[in-house]
Amino acid sequence: MATDWSTTSAACEKYEALLEDYLNGDLSAADAKTAAEHWQNCAGCRAALQHAAASLRLLRVAGPTADPGPGFARVVMARIREKSAGGANFWQPFVSFGWRFTATATLALAVFVSYNAGWGHLLQPKVTTARLTESMDLFAPEPARVPANGDEVLMMVADNSHAKF
Amino acid sequence: MRDVPKSMAASATALTLPLQVGEKRVDDRELVRLSQNGTEAAFEELVRRHQQRVFALVGGILHRPDDVEDVAQQVFLKAYLGIKKFDQRAAFSTWLYKIAVNECWDYLRKRKVRPLVYEADLSEEQVSRLDGIVSSDRPPESASTRMETREILERMLEALPEQDRQLLVLKEIEGFSVQELAEILDLNVNTVKVRLFRARGRIMDTYRRKVNSSGKAHAASAANRKES
Numbered sequence: 001m002a003t004d005w006s007t008t009s010a011a012c013e014k015y016e017a018l019l020e021d022y023l024n025g026d027l028s029a030a031d032a033k034t035a036a037e038h039w040q041n042c043a044g045c046r047a048a049l050q051h052a053a054a055s056l057r058l059l060r061v062a063g064p065t066a067d068p069g070p071g072f073a074r075v076v077m078a079r080i081r082e083k084s085a086g087g088a089n090f091w092q093p094f095v096s097f098g099w100r101f102t103a104t105a106t107l108a109l110a111v112f113v114s115y116n117a118g119w120g121h122l123l124q125p126k127v128t129t130a131r132l133t134e135s136m137d138l139f140a141p142e143p144a145r146v147p148a149n150g151d152e153v154l155m156m157v158a159d160n161s162h163a164k165f
Numbered sequence: 166m167r168d169v170p171k172s173m174a175a176s177a178t179a180l181t182l183p184l185q186v187g188e189k190r191v192d193d194r195e196l197v198r199l200s201q202n203g204t205e206a207a208f209e210e211l212v213r214r215h216q217q218r219v220f221a222l223v224g225g226i227l228h229r230p231d232d233v234e235d236v237a238q239q240v241f242l243k244a245y246l247g248i249k250k251f252d253q254r255a256a257f258s259t260w261l262y263k264i265a266v267n268e269c270w271d272y273l274r275k276r277k278v279r280p281l282v283y284e285a286d287l288s289e290e291q292v293s294r295l296d297g298i299v300s301s302d303r304p305p306e307s308a309s310t311r312m313e314t315r316e317i318l319e320r321m322l323e324a325l326p327e328q329d330r331q332l333l334v335l336k337e338i339e340g341f342s343v344q345e346l347a348e349i350l351d352l353n354v355n356t357v358k359v360r361l362f363r364a365r366g367r368i369m370d371t372y373r374r375k376v377n378s379s380g381k382a383h384a385a386s387a388a389n390r391k392e393s
Contacts, residue, residue: 065224
C-alpha cells in the first residue's frame with residue numbers, strides 16, 4: 001500500500017532556503033545546528049523536509065537529456081557557414097534589379113530608334129485611315145488634289161479661271 | 166544576415182589550432198578571444214565543450230525532445246553572431262546559457278501550446294513501484310519499467326507550474342547547481358533555493374494526489390467486484 005503523504009508539508013518561510021541547502025549538502029555546521037534545533041520543534045518543517053527528500057528520490061528516475069554527439073558541432077558550423085554565405089549576397093537583390101532595369105531600357109531605346117528610322121509606318125494600323133474617311137463631312141469641299149499630268153494642270157487652271165468669272 | 170564577420174565566413178582558411186597543449190586545455194577565455202578575431206576552429210571547440218550543457222538546459226526548459234536540437238543550434242548561431250560584442254566580464258558559459266534561456270522563452274512564446282496532461286489513474290503495480298522509489302530509493306529494475314516510471318514522472322512534472330517544473334528539471338535531472346540557476350535565470354540565489362524547495366513540495370503534492378486518487382479508484386473497483 002502507498003505511503004501516507006497526508007501530513008502537512010508547509011515549512012516556515014524563514015527556513016526554506018536552509019532546508020534546500022540541507023538537501024543539497026551545502027549547509028554550514030553553524031547553520032545545521034540552528035536548523036536542527038528548529039526542526040525538532042517544528043512538525044511542518046520536518047514534514048516538508050521529508051517530502052523534499054522524497055522528491056529527490058522521485059526525480060532521480062528521470063534521465064538527463066542525451067549528449068548530442070560529435071556531429072552536432074559540425075552541423076552548427078555548417079549552418080554558420082551557410083548563413084555567412086547568405087550574408088555575402090546582401091547586394092544580390094539590387095544587382096538583379098539593376099540588370100532588369102538595364103534590359104528594359106535597352107529594349108525601349110531599340111523600339112524608339114527603329115521607329116525614328118522610318119519603320120514607324122509599318123507599326124501604324126491601317127484601320128486609322130478607314131476611320132478618318134468614315135468620319136469625314138460629306139458636304140465639305142473636296143481636299144485639293146495633286147494633278148497627275150500636264151493636261152490635268154491645264155484643266156485645273158481653266159476651272160479656276162472659270163470659277164472667278 | 167547580420168554582422169557576420171567576413172574572416173569567419175572563410176571556412177577554407179579556418180586555422181587548425183593547438184586547442185589542447187599537452188595536458189592543458191586552452192581555456193574558454195582564450196577561445197572566445199580567438200573566435201572574436203575570426204578563428205572558426207576556436208568557436209567550433211567552444212561548441213563542442215558546451216553543447217552537452219546547452220542541450221541539457223534547452224531540454225530542461227522545453228520538454229520537447231524533438232525541438233531541442235533545432236533550438237540548441239539556434240543558440241550557438243546567435244552566440245556566434247554576438248561573440249564580437251561579448252566583453253568577457255561574465256564567464257562564456259553563463260553568457261551562452263542566458264542566450265539559451267532567452268531562445269527557449271522565445272520558442273515557448275511562439276508556440277503557446279502546452280501539452281495535454283494525461284490524467285489517467287495509475288495501476289496498483291505502478292503505485293507500488295512509485296512508492297518503492299519514493300520511500301526507499303529503490304530504482305525500477307527493468308528498462309521497460311524504468312521507461313514507464315519516467316513517463317509517469319513526466320506527466321507529474323507537466324502538471325506543475327512552468328517555473329517549478331523548469332527549476333526541478335534543471336536542478337535535479339540536468340544537474341545545474343543553485344548558483345548556476347541563479348545566474349542563468351537572473352534570480353537571487355536565495356530566491357532560487359526557496360522556489361526549489363517549494364517546487365519539491367508541489368511535485369510531492371501532485372504525487373500524493375495521483376496515488377490517492379488511483380488508490381480510491383482501485384478500492385472502488387474492488388468493492389464493485391465484491392458486490393457483483
